[in-house]
Amino acid sequence: MKALVTTGLDPLALELSSVPDPRPRPDEALIEVHATSVNRADLLLAVRRPVGSSLGLDLVGTVLTAAADGSGPPAGTRVAGIADNDAWAELATVRTGRLAVLPDELGDHEAATLPVAGLTALYALRRAGSILGRRVLVTAAGGGVGRTAVQLALASGAEVTGWVGSAGRAAGLEDFGARTAVGYGQPPAGPFDVLVDSVGGEVFTEGYRRLGPGGVAAVFGNTVRAELRLPADWGHARPGVRIEYLYLLDEITRRPVPEDLGLVLRLAAGGRLAAEPGLVAPWTDPHAAVAALLDRKVNGKVVLSL
Numbered sequence: 001m002k003a004l005v006t007t008g009l010d011p012l013a014l015e016l017s018s019v020p021d022p023r024p025r026p027d028e029a030l031i032e033v034h035a036t037s038v039n040r041a042d043l044l045l046a047v048r049r050p051v052g053s054s055l056g057l058d059l060v061g062t063v064l065t066a067a068a069d070g071s072g073p074p075a076g077t078r079v080a081g082i083a084d085n086d087a088w089a090e091l092a093t094v095r096t097g098r099l100a101v102l103p104d105e106l107g108d109h110e111a112a113t114l115p116v117a118g119l120t121a122l123y124a125l126r127r128a129g130s131i132l133g134r135r136v137l138v139t140a141a142g143g144g145v146g147r148t149a150v151q152l153a154l155a156s157g158a159e160v161t162g163w164v165g166s167a168g169r170a171a172g173l174e175d176f177g178a179r180t181a182v183g184y185g186q187p188p189a190g191p192f193d194v195l196v197d198s199v200g201g202e203v204f205t206e207g208y209r210r211l212g213p214g215g216v217a218a219v220f221g222n223t224v225r226a227e228l229r230l231p232a233d234w235g236h237a238r239p240g241v242r243i244e245y246l247y248l249l250d251e252i253t254r255r256p257v258p259e260d261l262g263l264v265l266r267l268a269a270g271g272r273l274a275a276e277p278g279l280v281a282p283w284t285d286p287h288a289a290v291a292a293l294l295d296r297k298v299n300g301k302v303v304l305s306l
Contacts, residue, residue: 003089008051011043012287024093029072030065031094035112036087038293038302056087059094060112072096080111080265100261103269110275111265113144113301118264120248121149124196124218127244132157134193139203142169144301149196150178151273161188171299201226214240276300
């Protein structure tokens with residue numbers, strides 16, 4: 001089969017190569033891949049993994065062979081799920097505990113935006129507990145996880161502010177019903193009850209300053225690759241505030257992914273969550289799409305179509 005593999009150079013130097021067909025374990029289904037999407041974590045791995053390594057987490061496709069242990073969906077079922085860094089290929093094996101059945105109303109490209117982004121947003125908000133009527137600040141709200149978190153928080157009854165680095169990244173957020181704050185040098189006034197952050201550095205610090213007593217900071221990334229710093233009065237001025245760190249690939253080992261991802265997919269299929277492929281490109285020529293993602297020129301997710 002064909003797969004996109006690393007070259008050890010940079011994320012723009014991926015190579016379409018012939019590799020052996022995967023051999024599923026008893027708890028894995030063999031999937032014919034129809035679409036996948038690009039996450040920043042994939043691009044970090046592209047320069048860290050050995051030459052010829054496979055990549056890709058998000059996956060949408062059809063079950064060719066059901067899991068031998070009897071778990072998961074039968075052959076012929078359309079599914080979405082999270083692969084073990086091998087979704088950018090014609091075929092992939094996926095643990096049935098990481099697969100969800102795809103509603104007929106949801107297209108492949110739309111569904112491909114949701115496994116990593118949807119579950120990350122869902123689990124980050126769940127770390128905060130009930131958010132009905134609470135004030136939520138989402139940083140990097142123009143990205144795939146950020147836009148999904150904004151929508152899920154709004155659907156849960158929160159008052160949401162999306163904080164973005166530039167006006168272009170705010171496109172569409174107010175259409176969802178969110179307030180927007182543009183420019184990381186101009187923090188929103190607050191106070192907020194929940195901070196959902198993936199930027200890190202000074203953005204995290206400024207967002208944390210605007211949490212009120214009893215607030216929650218749910219952190220799932222650090223795109224600026226800077227140390228997280230708390231203000232000097234971090235605890236005294238904000239009694240009861242807690243910081244929760246979320247690493248999705250660890251989180252899904254303890255969560256019912258088929259049910260949780262199924263919920264996200266049903267919300268999208270029913271029109272209550274906008275699944276947004278900001279850019280769709282053929283998987284045989286992903287380089288322009290990957291460059292656009294790296295340059296933050298895409299709102300939502302980059303999808304690769306097979």
